Amino acid sequence: MFFAGFLCCLFCLFLVRVSNGGKCTTLSLPNAFSGLQKTFNSSVGTQVPFEAPEDVPYRRPDAVDTFADYKYRAACNISSQELHAPFSPLCQDRQSVLTAMSSGGRIGKDAPFMPRGCDMRWFNTAEVCEILSRFDRVIITGDSMMRHLIGSLNVLIRQDLGYGAVTDWNFSPDERKECFCNNQFNVKGCSVQGIYKTADVMEHDPMSVACDAGTINVAIEEIIRFPIPPDEIERFKTSLPSTKPNRPVAFVMGHGLWNDLDLQASVNWLDKLMETTTIKMPWLNEPGAFFPRLMLTPNAAGIGKPTEWRALQGNEALMEFEESVKVEAAKRGVEHLGTWNMSAQASKYDGTHLDLRGNLVKGMMVMNWLNMLDVERY
Numbered sequence: 001m002f003f004a005g006f007l008c009c010l011f012c013l014f015l016v017r018v019s020n021g022g023k024c025t026t027l028s029l030p031n032a033f034s035g036l037q038k039t040f041n042s043s044v045g046t047q048v049p050f051e052a053p054e055d056v057p058y059r060r061p062d063a064v065d066t067f068a069d070y071k072y073r074a075a076c077n078i079s080s081q082e083l084h085a086p087f088s089p090l091c092q093d094r095q096s097v098l099t100a101m102s103s104g105g106r107i108g109k110d111a112p113f114m115p116r117g118c119d120m121r122w123f124n125t126a127e128v129c130e131i132l133s134r135f136d137r138v139i140i141t142g143d144s145m146m147r148h149l150i151g152s153l154n155v156l157i158r159q160d161l162g163y164g165a166v167t168d169w170n171f172s173p174d175e176r177k178e179c180f181c182n183n184q185f186n187v188k189g190c191s192v193q194g195i196y197k198t199a200d201v202m203e204h205d206p207m208s209v210a211c212d213a214g215t216i217n218v219a220i221e222e223i224i225r226f227p228i229p230p231d232e233i234e235r236f237k238t239s240l241p242s243t244k245p246n247r248p249v250a251f252v253m254g255h256g257l258w259n260d261l262d263l264q265a266s267v268n269w270l271d272k273l274m275e276t277t278t279i280k281m282p283w284l285n286e287p288g289a290f291f292p293r294l295m296l297t298p299n300a301a302g303i304g305k306p307t308e309w310r311a312l313q314g315n316e317a318l319m320e321f322e323e324s325v326k327v328e329a330a331k332r333g334v335e336h337l338g339t340w341n342m343s344a345q346a347s348k349y350d351g352t353h354l355d356l357r358g359n360l361v362k363g364m365m366v367m368n369w370l371n372m373l374d375v376e377r378y
């Protein structure tokens with residue numbers, strides 16, 4: 001008798017959490033849940049809350065596998081439809097797409113990413129080329145996360161899931177075996193083979209680029225921490241045009257982990273880069289100048305994050321950093337793209353870096369920002 005009562009109370013505590021001065025209150029579970037059963041209507045359940053994407057030609061690429069004709073599509077087995085699930089409405093302006101992408105998520109681990117409230121586009125390669133061609137150049141600055149970003153853009157413009165992110169034109173047979181599909185990013189030895197400039201691809205393997213020759217220019221300057229060494233500042237300066245080009249220059253920056261998410265260091269890093277930029281490109285100081293700048297914060301940490309970095313670079317620190325950088329960037333006229341929510345439920349092979357799939361989503365987010373820039377103002 002005592003034993004039965006004890007079990008009953010355990011049941012109460014753990015399942016229905018009803019306790020009445022230590023005595024067990026009898027609660028019939030079917031009755032307790034019957035209200036819910038009555039209101040559930042299976043004919044509407046699955047259609048809420050997402051609506052199908054608008055049935056207009058502009059959104060067609062969103063609803064197909066844009067990788068269908070990419071090289072190594074079958075071997076790498078990645079469909080664009082696994083990376084992003086389209087819905088309506090489409091975001092109508094840059095601020096709403098940035099907010100939607102920064103606060104979106106996934107319905108389960110490695111499920112397709114969905115921005116929050118309104119959708120982003122999933123561009124096909126022709127669209128990616130057209131958007132990049134609106135700019136004299138797109139300058140990416142940052143660490144390995146940003147190198148993976150330019151890697152993913154190279155996958156898109158080279159239509160190659162197997163080797164698009166790496167300098168496969170000079171690969172040994174071993175590297176061809178090692179640095180393939182996800183391993184372009186996941187294997188440490190392959191990171192030195194990452195592509196830093198679309199100009200290098202144009203020089204060494206022009207046939208691999210889907211965009212017309214001379215129309216696009218995307219490059220990364222690796223500047224990982226503050227203080228920035230003088231030779232890195234010089235290298236950065238060299239990458240900037242010295243006379244005003246016919247098309248605008250867009251800046252995509254990412255910083256954080258190499259300064260252990262120290263907000264002040266990131267702000268100093270950003271200020272130093274912007275100061276250097278406006279010295280070399282003084283026309284950007286003119287009132288109302290078109291000066292598109294985007295700051296990315298690091299993605300979420302995964303289970304594989306090494307123990308010694310968990311306190312300073314763990315998820316609490318990353319979340320706080322993302323929120324703070326957004327505020328500091330806005331004060332400087334720099335737009336912000338958060339990647340924590342997008343990546344929280346995505347595979348991170350070493351606890352820090354997203355795999356090829358996650359980086360393709362990041363790359364497409366940046367393409368959405370570039371697409372929304374009002375280049376006519378230039």
Ligand SMILES: *[C@@H]1O[C@H](CO)[C@@H](O)[C@H](O)[C@H]1NC(C)=O
Pocket residue numbers: 041042043044
């Ligand atoms: C369930 O929803 C559908 C569609 O809105 C509606 O036609 C139907 O009457 C609902 N069924 C019940 C039992 O409420």
Ligand SMILES: *[C@@H]1O[C@H](CO)[C@@H](O)[C@H](O)[C@H]1NC(C)=O
Pocket residue numbers: 077082
């Ligand atoms: C390819 O990926 C799909 C979806 O993730 C999976 O269901 C399928 O088994 C994979 N095929 C191969 C050959 O790995």
Ligand SMILES: *[C@@H]1O[C@H](CO)[C@@H](O)[C@H](O)[C@H]1NC(C)=O
Pocket residue numbers: 102103104116318319320322323338340341
């Ligand atoms: C995640 O999304 C929420 C809104 O849903 C947003 O407030 C937050 O800044 C985003 N980033 C982090 C790290 O939580």
